[in-house]
Amino acid sequence: MYFDFYSVNDWIKTYPMSVKTVYKLHTLPDYDINHRIIESNKYILFYTLDGEGSIQVDGQGFTVQSNSLIFANATKSLAYQCSGEQWNFWLFEFKTEPFLLTPNYIYHTPFKMNYFDLCDQILLSLKEDRQQLASAYFYLFYSVLVSTLESGGNxxxxxxxxxxxxxxxxxxxxxxxxxxxxxxxxxxxxxxxxxxxxxxxxxxxxxxxxxxxxxxxxxxxxxxxxxxxxxxxxxxxxxxxxxxxxxxxxxxxxxxxxxxxxxxxx
Structure with missing residues (x-):
């Protein structure tokens, strides 16, 4: 298993988005996470690069594969695990106002080359204790995703x-x-x-x-x-x-x- 991550202690108020935690994970079949603390006003973006994972949000199950993403928003329970030989994905914990896409719904879109740079910049900015900059980069990433998803796909x-x-x-x-x-x-x-x-x-x-x-x-x-x-x-x-x-x-x-x-x- 390989991972790189960073999480700050507290949320800061940045409009319209604030990002707190970023993970880049390459997991093995035994990867299994169950959240014990649920924040109903928090979203978690899972963007699968490769492999297959399973996500359970308030008892509802989702299977995610390459180039799929889901904005998980839980009020009672949240768990996720690798359901194949591997599951490679980016994870972002964030708060936003308003939310422009449907939560707890699987979207499909290719991971474009500029996404890699944006995700790396978000993670690096958090590590450098520049949460406002990280949130700005995440808002740009989110806006690009919204534009791409709303335009539809073939x-x-x-x-x-x-x-x-x-x-x-x-x-x-x-x-x-x-x-x-x-x-x-x-x-x-x-x-x-x-x-x-x-x-x-x-x-x-x-x-x-x-x-x-x-x-x-x-x-x-x-x-x-x-x-x-x-x-x-x-x-x-x-x-x-x-x-x-x-x-x-x-x-x-x-x-x-x-x-x-x-x-x-x-």
């Missing part, structure tokens, strides 16, 4: 994105757009159209982003060398990995690891 496009994501992760060492096209039986031109429409970038660029996120997880949760990580991710060399990583994150892998370790001291 079920075929969502199916292509979800299957593409699974294929990318399973073929991290030897991915190509051509092989993805053959696997899905979808023309390359159509793939580019769907990816640009739904996630705002090309299939190859999205894959590089996924590979970068996996690289961040290795840097945060293992002692593998930069060379070993680049090999695990299918790069031809550690220098190529470092170049691509810096394009997405702004710093090279070694610096990212140092900064992460310094932020998490104590």
């Amino acid at each position: 079920s075929f496009n969502m199916s292509v994105i979800n299957k593409s994501l699974e294929y990318m992760k399973e073929n991290i060492m030897n991915f190509s757009v051509q092989s993805l096209s053959q696997y899905l039986n979808v023309p390359i031109r159509t793939l580019f159209y769907i990816f640009n429409k739904e996630v705002g970038t090309s299939p190859n660029r999205y894959f590089q982003g996924i590979r970068t996120e996996l690289g961040k997880e290795y840097l945060e949760s293992t002692n593998l060398s930069i060379s070993e990580i680049s090999h695990h991710l299918g790069y031809c060399s550690s220098s190529h990995f470092s170049t691509v990583f810096k394009q997405f994150v702004g710093v090279r892998p070694a610096q990212y690891r140092r900064e992460f370790e310094l932020r998490n001291l104590g």
Whole structure:
């Protein structure tokens, strides 16, 4: 299991939203949480990146999978657990006024590349004791989600994105757009159209982003060398990995690891 999180002690009044807790979790089958304290005016956003989880809100059960999200709002009970081999997701505890989407309802939308940056910024801002800034970043993230969800989605496009994501992760060492096209039986031109429409970038660029996120997880949760990580991710060399990583994150892998370790001291 891998996780990165931060939670502040008290809520602060920031309009229209205040965020208190952020988790980035990659869980195993034995992951099981039961909330003992319920705040009826609090929402918990679960955004599933991969795998499968089960959520129970006031006795009502939900199954969440890749690219699904739910805003849980409990008055009596809240529990959630991994219901497959793994469940990888972001979790945000927040309060808001007003709430623009339906609570305790499963939405489906692809996790876009800019979402990764926003989620990281929310978590980092909380760690730096800048709760107002974290809440501002979360409000931006929430607003983007609202806009995307209200515009609706094409079920075929969502199916292509979800299957593409699974294929990318399973073929991290030897991915190509051509092989993805053959696997899905979808023309390359159509793939580019769907990816640009739904996630705002090309299939190859999205894959590089996924590979970068996996690289961040290795840097945060293992002692593998930069060379070993680049090999695990299918790069031809550690220098190529470092170049691509810096394009997405702004710093090279070694610096990212140092900064992460310094932020998490104590």
